[in-house]
Amino acid sequence: MLIDNLLYSYNGFTLQIGHLEIPDEKITSIIGPNGSGKTTFLKCIGGLLKPVRGRIVFKNMEILSIPPLKKARTISFAIGDIPKGFAIRVLDFVAMGRYPYSGLIGLSDEDWNIVWSILGETGLRELAHKRLDQLSSGELQKVLIARALVQEPKILLLDEPTSHLDLKHTLEILELIRKECARKHMTVLMSMHNVNMALKYSDYVIVLNNGRVKTSGKPQEILKPSLIEEVYGVKVEIVEIDGSKHIIPTAVSASYS
Ligand SMILES: Nc1ncnc2c1ncn2[C@@H]1O[C@H](COP(=O)(O)OP(=O)(O)OP(=O)(O)O)[C@@H](O)[C@H]1O
Ligand SMILES: [Mg+2]
Numbered sequence: 001m002l003i004d005n006l007l008y009s010y011n012g013f014t015l016q017i018g019h020l021e022i023p024d025e026k027i028t029s030i031i032g033p034n035g036s037g038k039t040t041f042l043k044c045i046g047g048l049l050k051p052v053r054g055r056i057v058f059k060n061m062e063i064l065s066i067p068p069l070k071k072a073r074t075i076s077f078a079i080g081d082i083p084k085g086f087a088i089r090v091l092d093f094v095a096m097g098r099y100p101y102s103g104l105i106g107l108s109d110e111d112w113n114i115v116w117s118i119l120g121e122t123g124l125r126e127l128a129h130k131r132l133d134q135l136s137s138g139e140l141q142k143v144l145i146a147r148a149l150v151q152e153p154k155i156l157l158l159d160e161p162t163s164h165l166d167l168k169h170t171l172e173i174l175e176l177i178r179k180e181c182a183r184k185h186m187t188v189l190m191s192m193h194n195v196n197m198a199l200k201y202s203d204y205v206i207v208l209n210n211g212r213v214k215t216s217g218k219p220q221e222i223l224k225p226s227l228i229e230e231v232y233g234v235k236v237e238i239v240e241i242d243g244s245k246h247i248i249p250t251a252v253s254a255s256y257s
Contacts, residue, residue, distance in 0.1 A: 001021070001155070006051050006053070013211060014211050015040045022204065022206070023203060026187065028189050028203065029206070031206070031207055033232055037211040038191035041208065046079060050064075072099075072151070073151075085133055086132050088131065090143055094119060118149050122146045127143075138166065141162075142173065156189070156190075160192065196247055198219060214230075235249070236250060
Protein backbone atom coordinates (compact mmCIF):
# COMPACT_ATOMS: atom_id res chain seq x y z
CA MET A 1 0.00 0.00 0.00
CA LEU A 2 1.26 3.41 -0.89
CA ILE A 3 0.40 6.54 1.07
CA ASP A 4 1.25 9.68 -0.80
CA ASN A 5 1.06 13.27 0.38
CA LEU A 6 -1.73 12.61 2.91
CA LEU A 7 -3.00 15.51 4.97
CA TYR A 8 -5.69 15.62 7.62
CA SER A 9 -6.29 18.45 10.05
CA TYR A 10 -8.28 18.93 13.22
CA ASN A 11 -8.24 22.30 14.89
CA GLY A 12 -4.74 22.30 16.41
CA PHE A 13 -3.47 18.97 15.06
CA THR A 14 -2.25 17.95 11.62
CA LEU A 15 -1.47 14.48 10.34
CA GLN A 16 0.92 14.76 7.44
CA ILE A 17 2.40 11.77 5.66
CA GLY A 18 4.60 12.52 2.67
CA HIS A 19 5.44 9.14 1.17
CA LEU A 20 5.03 5.84 2.93
CA GLU A 21 5.04 2.31 1.61
CA ILE A 22 3.31 -0.31 3.74
CA PRO A 23 4.00 -3.94 2.84
CA ASP A 24 1.02 -5.81 1.37
CA GLU A 25 -0.22 -9.02 2.99
CA LYS A 26 1.82 -8.45 6.13
CA ILE A 27 1.16 -7.13 9.64
CA THR A 28 2.18 -3.53 10.20
CA SER A 29 1.97 -1.89 13.61
CA ILE A 30 1.60 1.85 14.05
CA ILE A 31 3.17 2.94 17.30
CA GLY A 32 3.78 6.34 18.88
CA PRO A 33 2.78 8.34 21.95
CA ASN A 34 -0.75 9.32 22.92
CA GLY A 35 -2.03 11.95 20.54
CA SER A 36 0.56 11.22 17.82
CA GLY A 37 -2.13 10.52 15.20
CA LYS A 38 -2.44 6.72 15.08
CA THR A 39 -6.24 6.59 15.24
CA THR A 40 -6.55 9.54 12.87
CA PHE A 41 -4.31 7.75 10.36
CA LEU A 42 -6.37 4.53 10.57
CA LYS A 43 -9.61 6.50 10.20
CA CYS A 44 -8.26 8.22 7.07
CA ILE A 45 -7.40 4.86 5.49
CA GLY A 46 -10.76 3.37 6.52
CA GLY A 47 -12.70 6.32 5.12
CA LEU A 48 -14.06 7.41 8.52
CA LEU A 49 -12.26 10.72 8.05
CA LYS A 50 -11.84 12.46 4.73
CA PRO A 51 -8.31 13.74 4.19
CA VAL A 52 -7.82 17.26 2.86
CA ARG A 53 -5.55 15.82 0.20
CA GLY A 54 -3.49 12.76 -0.61
CA ARG A 55 -3.66 9.35 -2.20
CA ILE A 56 -3.83 5.86 -0.76
CA VAL A 57 -3.15 3.25 -3.40
CA PHE A 58 -3.59 -0.46 -2.75
CA LYS A 59 -2.94 -2.94 -5.56
CA ASN A 60 -3.78 -0.35 -8.23
CA MET A 61 -6.94 0.74 -6.37
CA GLU A 62 -7.30 4.33 -5.24
CA ILE A 63 -8.93 3.41 -1.98
CA LEU A 64 -10.14 6.89 -1.03
CA SER A 65 -12.50 6.83 -3.98
CA ILE A 66 -13.64 3.23 -4.44
CA PRO A 67 -17.43 2.70 -4.44
CA PRO A 68 -19.07 1.66 -1.13
CA LEU A 69 -19.75 -2.03 -1.86
CA LYS A 70 -16.28 -2.65 -3.24
CA LYS A 71 -14.88 -0.76 -0.27
CA ALA A 72 -16.80 -2.96 2.17
CA ARG A 73 -15.28 -6.02 0.52
CA THR A 74 -11.83 -4.46 0.59
CA ILE A 75 -11.48 -2.83 4.00
CA SER A 76 -12.83 -3.69 7.41
CA PHE A 77 -11.98 -2.15 10.72
CA ALA A 78 -12.33 -2.42 14.46
CA ILE A 79 -11.97 1.19 15.46
CA GLY A 80 -13.60 2.93 18.38
CA ASP A 81 -16.37 1.87 20.71
CA ILE A 82 -19.89 0.79 20.03
CA PRO A 83 -22.44 3.37 21.20
CA LYS A 84 -23.82 2.52 24.64
CA GLY A 85 -27.14 0.72 24.62
CA PHE A 86 -26.58 -0.90 21.22
CA ALA A 87 -28.72 -3.86 22.30
CA ILE A 88 -28.03 -6.26 19.43
CA ARG A 89 -26.92 -9.88 19.97
CA VAL A 90 -23.26 -10.78 19.46
CA LEU A 91 -24.23 -13.27 16.75
CA ASP A 92 -26.25 -10.71 14.77
CA PHE A 93 -23.60 -8.03 15.12
CA VAL A 94 -20.77 -10.30 13.96
CA ALA A 95 -22.97 -11.57 11.10
CA MET A 96 -23.25 -7.96 9.87
CA GLY A 97 -19.69 -8.44 8.64
CA ARG A 98 -21.12 -10.69 5.88
CA TYR A 99 -23.61 -8.09 4.55
CA PRO A 100 -21.21 -6.90 1.80
CA TYR A 101 -21.46 -10.42 0.36
CA SER A 102 -25.00 -11.47 1.24
CA GLY A 103 -26.84 -8.24 0.43
CA LEU A 104 -30.45 -8.06 1.53
CA ILE A 105 -31.32 -11.68 0.74
CA GLY A 106 -29.83 -12.93 4.00
CA LEU A 107 -26.77 -14.96 4.88
CA SER A 108 -26.04 -18.23 3.08
CA ASP A 109 -24.97 -21.40 4.89
CA GLU A 110 -21.43 -20.58 3.84
CA ASP A 111 -21.73 -17.10 5.41
CA TRP A 112 -23.00 -18.63 8.68
CA ASN A 113 -20.12 -21.12 8.64
CA ILE A 114 -17.68 -18.24 8.45
CA VAL A 115 -19.48 -16.41 11.29
CA TRP A 116 -19.50 -19.45 13.59
CA SER A 117 -15.94 -20.35 12.73
CA ILE A 118 -14.65 -16.88 13.68
CA LEU A 119 -16.82 -16.87 16.82
CA GLY A 120 -15.09 -20.13 17.73
CA GLU A 121 -11.61 -18.82 16.95
CA THR A 122 -12.19 -15.72 19.05
CA GLY A 123 -13.66 -17.72 21.95
CA LEU A 124 -17.04 -16.02 21.61
CA ARG A 125 -19.35 -18.97 20.92
CA GLU A 126 -20.74 -19.05 24.44
CA LEU A 127 -21.51 -15.34 24.21
CA ALA A 128 -23.23 -15.55 20.82
CA HIS A 129 -26.70 -14.92 22.23
CA LYS A 130 -25.69 -12.23 24.72
CA ARG A 131 -26.35 -8.60 23.89
CA LEU A 132 -23.48 -6.20 23.22
CA ASP A 133 -24.53 -3.99 26.12
CA GLN A 134 -24.11 -6.96 28.49
CA LEU A 135 -20.45 -7.62 27.67
CA SER A 136 -17.24 -6.70 29.46
CA SER A 137 -14.83 -4.32 27.67
CA GLY A 138 -12.53 -7.17 26.65
CA GLU A 139 -15.41 -9.30 25.35
CA LEU A 140 -16.71 -6.34 23.37
CA GLN A 141 -13.26 -5.74 21.91
CA LYS A 142 -13.11 -9.33 20.69
CA VAL A 143 -16.60 -8.96 19.17
CA LEU A 144 -15.42 -5.92 17.17
CA ILE A 145 -12.40 -7.87 15.91
CA ALA A 146 -14.57 -10.90 15.09
CA ARG A 147 -16.94 -8.75 13.00
CA ALA A 148 -13.99 -7.24 11.13
CA LEU A 149 -12.53 -10.71 10.42
CA VAL A 150 -15.86 -12.12 9.27
CA GLN A 151 -15.88 -9.43 6.57
CA GLU A 152 -12.82 -11.17 5.03
CA PRO A 153 -11.25 -7.91 3.91
CA LYS A 154 -8.10 -7.39 1.91
CA ILE A 155 -7.13 -4.63 4.35
CA LEU A 156 -7.81 -5.04 8.08
CA LEU A 157 -7.54 -1.94 10.27
CA LEU A 158 -7.41 -2.39 14.04
CA ASP A 159 -7.13 0.41 16.58
CA GLU A 160 -5.35 -0.93 19.67
CA PRO A 161 -6.92 -4.37 19.25
CA THR A 162 -5.69 -5.68 22.61
CA SER A 163 -6.11 -2.60 24.83
CA HIS A 164 -8.83 -4.27 26.94
CA LEU A 165 -7.51 -7.83 26.81
CA ASP A 166 -5.74 -9.79 29.52
CA LEU A 167 -2.37 -11.45 28.87
CA LYS A 168 -3.74 -14.71 27.53
CA HIS A 169 -6.39 -13.12 25.31
CA THR A 170 -3.83 -10.63 24.01
CA LEU A 171 -1.60 -13.45 22.80
CA GLU A 172 -4.53 -15.46 21.47
CA ILE A 173 -5.98 -12.58 19.47
CA LEU A 174 -2.62 -11.56 18.01
CA GLU A 175 -1.90 -15.19 17.08
CA LEU A 176 -5.30 -15.34 15.41
CA ILE A 177 -4.66 -12.12 13.51
CA ARG A 178 -1.31 -13.51 12.37
CA LYS A 179 -2.93 -16.76 11.25
CA GLU A 180 -5.78 -15.02 9.40
CA CYS A 181 -3.35 -12.56 7.79
CA ALA A 182 -1.32 -15.44 6.35
CA ARG A 183 -4.30 -17.63 5.44
CA LYS A 184 -6.39 -14.93 3.76
CA HIS A 185 -3.49 -12.80 2.44
CA MET A 186 -4.70 -9.75 4.35
CA THR A 187 -2.81 -6.52 4.75
CA VAL A 188 -3.13 -5.76 8.46
CA LEU A 189 -2.55 -2.32 9.91
CA MET A 190 -2.95 -1.95 13.66
CA SER A 191 -2.10 0.68 16.21
CA MET A 192 -0.32 -0.60 19.30
CA HIS A 193 0.76 0.74 22.65
CA ASN A 194 2.55 -2.41 23.70
CA VAL A 195 5.92 -2.18 21.96
CA ASN A 196 6.74 -5.78 22.91
CA MET A 197 3.66 -7.04 21.12
CA ALA A 198 4.55 -4.84 18.14
CA LEU A 199 8.03 -6.37 18.19
CA LYS A 200 6.69 -9.92 18.42
CA TYR A 201 3.78 -9.79 16.00
CA SER A 202 4.56 -7.26 13.30
CA ASP A 203 6.50 -7.59 10.09
CA TYR A 204 6.77 -3.83 9.79
CA VAL A 205 6.45 -0.89 12.17
CA ILE A 206 5.54 2.75 11.56
CA VAL A 207 6.53 5.16 14.31
CA LEU A 208 4.34 8.25 14.47
CA ASN A 209 5.22 11.36 16.42
CA ASN A 210 3.31 14.65 16.34
CA GLY A 211 1.37 13.61 13.26
CA ARG A 212 4.48 12.74 11.22
CA VAL A 213 6.24 9.48 10.44
CA LYS A 214 9.37 9.49 12.58
CA THR A 215 10.66 6.28 11.00
CA SER A 216 9.44 2.96 9.63
CA GLY A 217 10.96 -0.43 9.06
CA LYS A 218 11.36 -3.94 10.41
CA PRO A 219 10.64 -3.98 14.16
CA GLN A 220 13.89 -5.71 15.11
CA GLU A 221 15.85 -3.06 13.23
CA ILE A 222 14.12 0.12 14.35
CA LEU A 223 12.86 -0.48 17.90
CA LYS A 224 16.13 0.57 19.52
CA PRO A 225 16.41 2.17 22.99
CA SER A 226 17.53 5.50 21.51
CA LEU A 227 14.43 5.74 19.30
CA ILE A 228 12.07 4.74 22.11
CA GLU A 229 13.65 7.29 24.44
CA GLU A 230 13.38 10.01 21.84
CA VAL A 231 9.76 9.28 20.89
CA TYR A 232 8.25 8.16 24.21
CA GLY A 233 10.58 9.92 26.67
CA VAL A 234 11.39 6.76 28.60
CA LYS A 235 14.60 4.85 29.16
CA VAL A 236 14.44 1.18 28.26
CA GLU A 237 16.60 -1.90 28.50
CA ILE A 238 16.48 -4.62 25.88
CA VAL A 239 16.72 -8.13 27.29
CA GLU A 240 16.96 -11.29 25.26
CA ILE A 241 15.02 -14.37 26.37
CA ASP A 242 15.25 -17.57 24.31
CA GLY A 243 16.54 -15.57 21.36
CA SER A 244 13.69 -13.01 21.41
CA LYS A 245 14.16 -9.39 22.37
CA HIS A 246 11.99 -7.77 25.03
CA ILE A 247 11.78 -4.07 25.77
CA ILE A 248 11.67 -3.19 29.48
CA PRO A 249 10.93 0.44 30.44
CA THR A 250 13.10 1.45 33.38
CA ALA A 251 12.50 5.17 33.98
CA VAL A 252 11.08 8.35 32.55
CA SER A 253 13.89 10.01 30.67
CA ALA A 254 15.38 12.95 32.63
CA SER A 255 14.87 15.42 29.80
CA TYR A 256 11.12 14.63 29.72
CA SER A 257 10.36 14.53 33.46
N1 LIG B 1 -12.43 14.83 16.84
C1 LIG B 1 -11.33 15.53 17.12
N2 LIG B 1 -11.36 16.87 17.12
C2 LIG B 1 -10.26 17.60 17.39
N3 LIG B 1 -9.06 17.07 17.67
C3 LIG B 1 -8.98 15.74 17.68
C4 LIG B 1 -10.10 14.89 17.43
N4 LIG B 1 -9.71 13.61 17.51
C5 LIG B 1 -8.40 13.63 17.83
N5 LIG B 1 -7.97 14.91 17.93
C6 LIG B 1 -6.59 15.31 18.26
O1 LIG B 1 -5.72 14.82 17.26
C7 LIG B 1 -4.53 14.34 17.82
C8 LIG B 1 -4.28 12.92 17.37
O2 LIG B 1 -5.28 12.10 17.91
P1 LIG B 1 -5.34 10.55 17.67
O3 LIG B 1 -6.57 10.05 18.32
O4 LIG B 1 -5.15 10.26 16.23
O5 LIG B 1 -4.02 10.08 18.45
P2 LIG B 1 -3.54 8.61 18.84
O6 LIG B 1 -2.13 8.49 18.40
O7 LIG B 1 -4.52 7.62 18.35
O8 LIG B 1 -3.57 8.70 20.43
P3 LIG B 1 -3.87 7.56 21.54
O9 LIG B 1 -2.62 6.77 21.67
O10 LIG B 1 -4.14 8.35 22.77
O11 LIG B 1 -5.05 6.76 21.07
C9 LIG B 1 -4.66 14.51 19.33
O12 LIG B 1 -3.94 15.67 19.70
C10 LIG B 1 -6.14 14.70 19.55
O13 LIG B 1 -6.38 15.56 20.65
MG1 LIG C 1 -5.74 6.28 19.31
